[in-house]
Amino acid sequence: MAGNWSRFNIVSLVLGFAFLYLPILLLVIYSFNESRLVTVWAGFSTKWYVELFSNRGLMDAAWVTARVAFVSATVATVLGTMAAIVLTRYTRFRGRMLFSGMVFAPLVMPEVITGLSLLLLFVAINFDRGFLTVTLAHITFSMCFVAVVVQSRLVTFDQSLEEAALDLGATPLGAFFQVTLPVILPAVISGWMLAFTLSLDDLVIASFTSGPGATTLPMKIYSQVRLGVTPEINAVCTILIGIVACGVIAASIVTKRQEIQRQRDEQAAARATG
Amino acid sequence: MGRLLTILASRFVIAVPYLWLLVFFLAPFLIVFKISLSEPAIAMPPYQPVFDLAGGVAAFIGKLGSLSFGNYLWLAEDPLYVNAYLSSIWIAGVSTAITLAVGYPIAYGMARAPAAIRPILLMLVILPFWTSFLIRVYAWIGILKPEGLLNQLLMFLGVIDTPLVILNTTTAIYIGIVYSYLPFMVLPLYATLEKMDNSLIEAARDLGCPPLSAFWKITFPLSMPGIVAGSMLVFIPAVGEFVIPDLLGGSQTLMIGKTLWSEFFNNRDWPVSSAVAVILLLILIVPIMFFQRSQARSREAGN
Numbered sequence: 001m002a003g004n005w006s007r008f009n010i011v012s013l014v015l016g017f018a019f020l021y022l023p024i025l026l027l028v029i030y031s032f033n034e035s036r037l038v039t040v041w042a043g044f045s046t047k048w049y050v051e052l053f054s055n056r057g058l059m060d061a062a063w064v065t066a067r068v069a070f071v072s073a074t075v076a077t078v079l080g081t082m083a084a085i086v087l088t089r090y091t092r093f094r095g096r097m098l099f100s101g102m103v104f105a106p107l108v109m110p111e112v113i114t115g116l117s118l119l120l121l122f123v124a125i126n127f128d129r130g131f132l133t134v135t136l137a138h139i140t141f142s143m144c145f146v147a148v149v150v151q152s153r154l155v156t157f158d159q160s161l162e163e164a165a166l167d168l169g170a171t172p173l174g175a176f177f178q179v180t181l182p183v184i185l186p187a188v189i190s191g192w193m194l195a196f197t198l199s200l201d202d203l204v205i206a207s208f209t210s211g212p213g214a215t216t217l218p219m220k221i222y223s224q225v226r227l228g229v230t231p232e233i234n235a236v237c238t239i240l241i242g243i244v245a246c247g248v249i250a251a252s253i254v255t256k257r258q259e260i261q262r263q264r265d266e267q268a269a270a271r272a273t274g
Numbered sequence: 275m276g277r278l279l280t281i282l283a284s285r286f287v288i289a290v291p292y293l294w295l296l297v298f299f300l301a302p303f304l305i306v307f308k309i310s311l312s313e314p315a316i317a318m319p320p321y322q323p324v325f326d327l328a329g330g331v332a333a334f335i336g337k338l339g340s341l342s343f344g345n346y347l348w349l350a351e352d353p354l355y356v357n358a359y360l361s362s363i364w365i366a367g368v369s370t371a372i373t374l375a376v377g378y379p380i381a382y383g384m385a386r387a388p389a390a391i392r393p394i395l396l397m398l399v400i401l402p403f404w405t406s407f408l409i410r411v412y413a414w415i416g417i418l419k420p421e422g423l424l425n426q427l428l429m430f431l432g433v434i435d436t437p438l439v440i441l442n443t444t445t446a447i448y449i450g451i452v453y454s455y456l457p458f459m460v461l462p463l464y465a466t467l468e469k470m471d472n473s474l475i476e477a478a479r480d481l482g483c484p485p486l487s488a489f490w491k492i493t494f495p496l497s498m499p500g501i502v503a504g505s506m507l508v509f510i511p512a513v514g515e516f517v518i519p520d521l522l523g524g525s526q527t528l529m530i531g532k533t534l535w536s537e538f539f540n541n542r543d544w545p546v547s548s549a550v551a552v553i554l555l556l557i558l559i560v561p562i563m564f565f566q567r568s569q570a571r572s573r574e575a576g577n
Contacts, residue, residue, distance in 0.1 A: 009386050012379035013395070019376070020402050020456065023413040026423060030416065083291040090288055099288075102295040104566045108507060110514020110558070112531045113551050116538065117302030120548065124305050140298040143291070172283045194404075201406040204516055208538075218408050225408075225521065229416050237409040244404050252397065 024241065031234035048235040058236065061220040065200060068131065068216060072138035073195035079139065080146025080195070081188055087147065088154040106144040114141060115208030122209065129211030137209040138199040145198060146191035153187030186255045193251055197244055303555070310345055310548035321544050345549035355550065358528040359557065365444065365519075365529060366512035369451035373459045373508050374501065376452060381463035381500070382493075385470070396464070403457040411450055411521050418446055418522070442524030450518040455511070459504040466500030467493070499568065506565040510558055530554055 031049075035042035052058060083103055090096070106114065118137045122129055157180065165175040181188070203218040210216065217236070224233055312321045349355045384395045402410065417423045418441040425437040440446050470493065478488040516531035523529065530550065537547040 005383075005386050005388065008379075009383035013383040013387070016376070016380035016383070016456075016460075017398055019453070020399070023410065023417060023453070024402065024405065026417065027409070027413040079291050079294055082287050083295075086288050086291060090284065093288060095292070099292055099295070100570060101566055102299050104569050105562055106299060108510040108562060108565055110511055110516075110531060110554065112514050112516050112534045113306075113555060116534065116547060116551050117306045118298065120305045120309055120544070121298070121302040136298065140294070143294070147291075172280050197404050197406075201408065203408050204535075218406065221408060221412075222517075225412050225415070229412070229419075233412065237406070237412065240409065241405050244406075245401070248397075248401060248404055 027234055028238045028241065031231060031238040033231055033234075036231060048231040049239075052232055052235050052239075055232070057215075058217070058220055058232075061215050061217045064131065064214055065217040068135050068138060068206075068214075069196045069199035072135045072142060072199045073192050075135075076139045076143040076195040077146050077188060077192040080143040080191055081150050081184075083143060083147035084150035084154055087151050103144050103147050106141045107148065109141075111202075111204035112208075115205040118205070119208040129209060130214040131210075133209045133211065134206050134214055134216065137205050138195075138202065141205065142195035142198045145194050146188075149191040149194060150184060150187045153184045157183055186258055190251055190255070193247055197247075200240070200244075306548045306551050309545055310552050311342055312545050313342055313344070345545050346553075348546065349549055349553060354528070355530075355533065358530045358533045359553065361528045362513050362515075362530040363557070365447055366451070366509050366515070369448050369455070369512055370505050370509040372448060373452045373455055374505060377456055377459035377463060377504065378501075380456075381460045381467055384460070384464050385467035392468075399457050399460050399464075407454060408517060410454055411517055414446070414450055414453065414522060415441065418449070441522065442527075444523065444527055446522040447519050447527060447529075450522040451508070451512050451515065454518065455508040458507040462503035462507065463497060463500040466497045470496055503565070503568055506561055506568070510561050510565065513558060514554055 030041075032044050032046065033041055034045040034047070083099075087100060087103065115137070118133075118140070119129075122133050127133060161183070162175050162179050165179045166172065170178065201218060202216075203222050206216045207219055207222075210219065217240075221233060221236060224230065309321055380399070384392060384399070387395055415422075419425075420437040420439060420441070422441070424440070425434070428434045429437070440449075474492050474496075475488055478492055479485070483491070514531040514534075515529060516535050519527055519529040519532045520535070523532075534547050534550045534554070537543050537550060
C-alpha cells in the first residue's frame with residue numbers, strides 16, 4: 001500500500017522506535033557506569049564486566065543456559081520442520097485439526113500454564129528434574145515457533161521441483177534433502193535462531209521444570225533483580241543483547257546473500273532455457 | 275516398493291511431531307486437571323493420589339466417587355482468586371487496547387513507507403522481540419522508579435517538583451505489557467496493511483471523501499484481520515503474565531499468573547495452583563480457539 005509518506009507517518013515511526021529502543025539503550029549505557037547507583041552517571045567504566053567474569057554462579061548459569069539452548073534449538077528445529085511439512089503437505093489425515101491446534105496453541109499459551117503442566121508431567125512419570133527436563137520443555141514450546149517460521153516459507157515453495165526430482169528417480173528422502181531443504185534453509189536457520197533465543201530468554205518455564213544444579217541464566221538474573229537493580233545485571237544484559245544482535249544481523253546478511261545468489265541462478269537458468 | 279516407502283516416510287513425518295506434542299503438550303493438561311482434583315499433602319509430590327489405572331477399572335470407578343472439587347469451591351469462595359481473575363482480564367484488556375492505539379500508527383507508517391526501506395523498518399520492529407523479555411522489563415525498573423531516569427528528566431525540565439510514583443503501580447504494568455508486546459501487535463497489522471489496495475483510498479478521495487473518514491470507512495475495516503490477530507497475540511498471554519506484574523507491579527496488584535506462581539512456589543500448594551491453571555485455561559479457551567481459527571484461515575488463504 002505504498003502511498004505518500006506523510007509527516008504524521010514519519011513522526012509516528014520515530015516516536016514508536018524511540019519507545020522500543022530507548023529503554024534498551026539506557027540499560028546498555030548504564031552498564032558502563034562507574035557508580036554502583038544505577039541511575040546516577042559517574043563516569044565511564046568497564047569494571048562491572050570484569051567483575052562479572054569472576055562471578056562463579058553467574059558463569060555456571062550461563063554455561064547451563066548455553067547448553068540447554070543449543071540442544072533444545074537443534075531438536076526443536078528438526079521437529080518443527082517436520083510439523084511445518086505436515087501442516088503444508090498433508091492436508092487430509094485423521095486428527096489434523098488437533099495437530100494444528102497443538103502447534104498454534106503454545107504460541108499464545110501463558111507460560112505459567114505450560115510450565116506447571118510440564119512439571120506435573122515430569123513428577124507424574126518420576127522423572128528427575130534438571131538439565132534434561134528444561135531441555136524437553138524448551139523443545140516443546142520452541143518447535144511450534146519453528147513450525148510457523150518454516151511453514152510460511154514452505155507455502156511459497158514450488159512443489160513441482162520436488163515432483164520433478166521424484167520423477168527423475170530420487171527417493172522421497174533424497175528429494176527432500178537435495179531439493180526442498182536447500183530452498184527452505186534460510187527459514188530453517190532463522191527457526192533455529194528463534195528457538196535458541198527463546199530458550200536463552202525463558203524464565204517462567206525453566207523455573208517450573210528445572211531442578212537443583214540446573215539454574216539457568218534468566219533464573220539467576222531474576223533472583224538478583226528481585227533484590228534491586230545492579231550494574232552487574234546491566235552488564236550481563238548488555239552482553240546477551242550484543243550476542244543476539246550479532247546473531248540476527250549475521251543471519252540477515254546470510255539470507256540477503258542467498259537471496260541474491262538465488263536470483264542470479266534463476267536469471268542464468270532463464271537464459272539457458274530461453 | 276517405492277510407493278510403500280513414500281507412505282512409510284509420510285507416516286513417520288506425521289507421527290513424530292504428533293506424538294511429541296501429544297506427550298509434552300496435551301497429556302500434561304490432563305495431569306493438571308487430575309491433580310486439581312486432589313487434596314494437598316505434606317509429602318513429595320505434595321498431593322494425595324487421586325486415581326490411576328493400576329488398580330483396574332473397578333478401582334478406578336470406585337475412586338471417581340471420592341474426587342474432590344474442594345479446590346474449585348475454594349477458588350470460587352475466596353474473593354482473592356475471583357478478584358485476581360477479574361483484574362487480570364481487565365488489565366490485559368486495557369493493555370491490549372493501548373497497544374493497538376500505539377501500534378496502529380507505527381504499522382500504518384511502515385506500510386506507507388517507500389518499498390526500499392520497509393525491510394529495514396520490519397527488522398527494527400522484530401529486533402526487540404529477539405532480546406530477552408526479562409531484560410526489557412528490567413530496563414523499565416531503572417526508568418520508572420522514584421529516583422529513576424524518567425523522574426530525573428521531568429524534574430530537570432521543571433514539569434514536576436516531586437517524583438511521580440509509577441513503579442509498583444498498575445500504570446507500570448500497563449507500560450510493561452504495551453512495551454513488551456508491541457511487536458506482536460505491529461507485525462500482523464503491518465502484514466494486512468501492506469497488502470491493502472491503495473486505489474480504494476484514491477477512489478474514495480476522488481469521490482470527495484475527506485482523508486480521515488476514508489481511513490475510518492475503508493482502511494480500518496479492511497485491516498480487521500490484523501487487528502484481531504494482533505489483539506489475540508497480546509491479550510491471551512497478557513492475562514497469564516507473571517514477569518511484568520511481579521517486577522513492575524506492587525504487592526497490592528493482583529494478577530492470576532502471579533497468584534499461581536506464589537501458590538506453587540511459596541505455598542507449595544500444587545492442587546490449588548493446578549485448579550487456578552484449569553480455570554485460567556477455561557477463561558482463555560474461547561480466545562485461543564478464535565486465534566487458531568483466524569490463523570488457519572489466513573494460512574489457507576496463503577496457499
